[in-house]
Amino acid sequence: xxQQVTNQQLANNxxxxxxxxxxxxxxxxxxGQIGYSLLFRLATGEVFGQRKVNLRLLETEEGAKxxxxxxxxxxxxxxxxxxxxxxxxxxxxxFKGANAAFLVGAKPRQKGEERSDLLQxxxxxxxxxxxxxxxxxxxxxxxxxxxxPANTNAAIVAAHAQGVAPKQITAxxxxxxxxxxxxxxxxLDVAVTDLTNMTVWGNHSATQFPDVTELKVKGEPAxxxxxxxxxNDEFIPRVAKRGAEIIEVRGRSSAASAASAAxxxxxxxxxxxxxxxxxxxxxxxxxxYGVPEGLxxxxxxxxxxxxxxxxxxxxxSDDQRDRINNSVAExxxxxxxxxxxxxx
Ligand code: NAD
Ligand code: LMR
Numbered sequence: 249x250x251q252q253v254t255n256q257q258l259a260n261n262x263x264x265x266x267x268x269x270x271x272x273x274x275x276x277x278x279x280g281q282i283g284y285s286l287l288f289r290l291a292t293g294e295v296f297g298q299r300k301v302n303l304r305l306l307e308t309e310e311g312a313k314x315x316x317x318x319x320x321x322x323x324x325x326x327x328x329x330x331x332x333x334x335x336x337x338x339x340x341x342x343f344k345g346a347n348a349a350f351l352v353g354a355k356p357r358q359k360g361e362e363r364s365d366l367l368q369x370x371x372x373x374x375x376x377x378x379x380x381x382x383x384x385x386x387x388x389x390x391x392x393x394x395x396x397p398a399n400t401n402a403a404i405v406a407a408h409a410q411g412v413a414p415k416q417i418t419a420x421x422x423x424x425x426x427x428x429x430x431x432x433x434x435x436l437d438v439a440v441t442d443l444t445n446m447t448v449w450g451n452h453s454a455t456q457f458p459d460v461t462e463l464k465v466k467g468e469p470a471x472x473x474x475x476x477x478x479x480n481d482e483f484i485p486r487v488a489k490r491g492a493e494i495i496e497v498r499g500r501s502s503a504a505s506a507a508s509a510a511x512x513x514x515x516x517x518x519x520x521x522x523x524x525x526x527x528x529x530x531x532x533x534x535x536x537y538g539v540p541e542g543l544x545x546x547x548x549x550x551x552x553x554x555x556x557x558x559x560x561x562x563x564x565s566d567d568q569r570d571r572i573n574n575s576v577a578e579x580x581x582x583x584x585x586x587x588x589x590x591x592x
Contacts, residue, residue, distance in 0.1 A: 270300035274346040277353025278305035279314035285507035291327040295515045300331040306342030339380035346385040354395025356501040363396040371591045374401045378408030393419040398452045399544040400582040407592035419530035421546035423509035424448040428458040428487045442466050447548040448528035450575025457571040458487040521550045543579045
């Protein structure tokens with residue numbers, strides 16, 4: 249009865265109620281702002297389908313006390329699909345048997361900071377977590393790093409998670425993707441569901457490249473409907489700096505929208521992308537589009553049979569290449585910095 253579900257079974261049976269296959273999901277930073285939104289959505293079944301969800305909350309000593317209260321609230325919701333909820337401060341316990349992990353636990357930036365300013369404080373969190381994932385999680389675990397700087401933290405995880413294939417370790421750029429969809433939908437006065445083939449390339453940072461070249465509106469190219477000046481002077485900087493804008497206006501970094509994007513990312517990974525569409529995913533590069541192998545960069549991706557595949561064969565203009573290269577150069581700098589610090 250307590251047999252663990254494999255990720256292939258999840259992809260095949262994502263919506264079949266089957267109590268004999270609970271899914272075990274680890275959420276780090278469970279006591280934080282994002283955790284407070286994410287955990288309740290995971291418990292409803294909206295990501296893993298109609299099966300029991302066991303939640304492992306991994307926190308610091310201080311955070312574990314708050315996580316206990318969050319676990320009490322989860323119980324009070326009487327979610328039919330919620331299984332066991334455990335709290336721990338030891339990655340070897342927190343990732344045990346995990347089929348999926350949301351690595352959220354990390355410091356958020358404050359007004360005026362860049363996400364890369366967090367590298368020193370946050371980078372060291374991810375080496376021991378990566379090691380534990382390699383040692384105790386399910387072999388085909390799906391990992392999503394949310395804690396910033398998410399791409400390079402994911403590179404640290406990938407370097408330490410022995411035996412876990414690089415494409416099982418991803419970082420979140422679905423929030424940027426969703427932001428880009430929302431901006432265009434508003435501009436063209438269409439529904440977000442009318443839009444397909446949006447791409448965010450590069451780093452989850454101000455250098456990211458939200459790219460509308462392949463974007464379609466109801467199946468028709470969007471480029472004819474969007475003027476270059478709006479795209480270059482308003483859309484790209486708006487999306488790339490949206491995180492800072494939220495901090496400025498809200499006083500704290502995005503939380504519910506980040507949790508929502510994390511759910512979207514994992515749900516698409518399990519259930520697959522819609523036909524003729526793709527989503528943006530940061531994952532270790534295999535050299536596609538000239539991005540050096542190993543850098544965790546955002547690409548247009550499809551999920552096929554429960555595995556991410558980078559969309560191949562898109563022809564890039566010089567402008568697209570320059571923008572991608574600019575963001576990739578920043579990723580390389582971040583990776584060099586964590587290498588010098590001995591984190592990878
Ligand atoms: P928060 O400060 O509210 O919560 C962070 C939690 O992480 C705290 O409870 C803290 O105790 C915990 N934590 C710290 N170190 C830990 C460790 N080693 N193990 C387990 N838990 C640990 O922060 P938040 O608003 O929830 O944001 C979390 C992270 O997500 C930040 O780095 C933020 O910048 C990032 N973020 C990323 C995106 C994205 O799109 N990639 C979007 C929003 C926020
Ligand atoms: C975001 O994009 O909202 C998050 O990465 C938080 C931040 O620091 O901007």
